[in-house]
Amino acid sequence: MPDQRVLITGSAGVVGTLMRPRLRREGRVLRLLDLADQPAAEDGEAVEIMTGSVTDPDAMAAACAGADALIHLGGLSREASWDATLDVNINGTHTVLEAAREAGIRRVVLASSNHAVGFRRNDEAGESGHPADSSPRPDTYYGVSKAAIEALGSLYASRFDMDVIVIRIGSCFETPLPLGPRGLATWLSPDDGARLFEACLSAPSPGYRLIWGVSDNTRRVYSLAEAxxxxxxxxDNAEVYADQLAGQPGPTGAAAEHLGGPFCTAPLGVFNPL
Structure with missing residues (x-):
């Protein structure tokens, strides 16, 4: 049986770096695309390292050639100027999807974010949590770009009969500790992240799906039914880290009331490390 070749854009980023060792499988080749330097393949590691931008049609055409599936993580991962956000996240995703379509890639996984619905209130979650297909209420230019990515994914799935799964990721780090108490609700553990991507790659004929990317945290306000x-x-459950975060101040005001947390009050168009 031929190898499955999975293209991962933004593979040198936080999520891409965490997924690289976790998505290794017998019979699978990971094609890793990023502008940043990446570690060379380890002994026995089936990877193809490529350097390029998601905004470059030629680079994306080369990256998509011969690939069976695409996980699109590339782009700006925090708030930035409108021009940069438009160029990299929105136009870049269009470039990626066009290259995938032209290459005949049928399975695409797009990374969205809780910030696409950041101005939805936590207390409106309901018993099962906010549905994964809650309509957009972005909290930043970054959130707007993620809402646009979701819409582009829907368009390509409907018009070109591609299987496109969009994941509204909460926060994927080794632990929830960098985000403070809010991370106890939003965390997607790296191992759960790999489980989620594997489900997205293997689900038969999903069509277009919008799902949450979080672990089954005690404090989550997101539905897992769709995933x-x-x-x-x-x-995994972020609650195992609760004792380490005890006494740390959480967000207040609008940041405490909404899914987007501090993004709801941060300046528009200005990079923030939250």
Missing amino acids: EALGYKSH
């Missing part, structure tokens, strides 16, 4: 319908099963 579980694709075969995802979370094994």
Whole structure:
């Protein structure tokens, strides 16, 4: 059986770096695309390292050639100017999807964010949490770009009969500690992240799906039903870190009331490390 070749854009970023060792499989080649330097393949590691930008049609055409599936993580991962956000996140995603379509890639996974719905209130979650397909309420230019990515994914799935799964990622780090108490609700553990991506890659004929990317945290306000319908099963819970965050101040005011947290009050168009 031929190898499955999975293209990952933004593979040198936080999520891409965490997924690289976790998405290794017998019979799978990971094609890793980023502008940043990446570690060379380790002994026995089936990877193809490529350097290029998601905004470059030629680079994306070369990256997509011969790939069976695409995980699109590339782009600006925090708030930035409108021009930069438009160029990299929105136009870049269009470039990526066009290259995937022309290369005949049928399975695409797009990374969205909780910030696409950042101005939805935490207390409106309901018993099962906010539905994964809650309509956009972005909190920043970054959030607007993620809402646009979701819409582009829907367009390509409907018009070109591609299977496109969009993941509204909460926060994927080794631990939830960098985000403070808010991370106890938003965390997607790296291992759960790999389980989620595997479900997205293997679910039969999903069409267009919008799902949350979080672990089964005690404090989550996000529905997992949509991801579980694709075969995802979370094994982790951020609550195991609660004692380490005890006494740390959480967000207040609008940042405490909304899914987007501090993004809801941060200046528009200005990089922030939150």
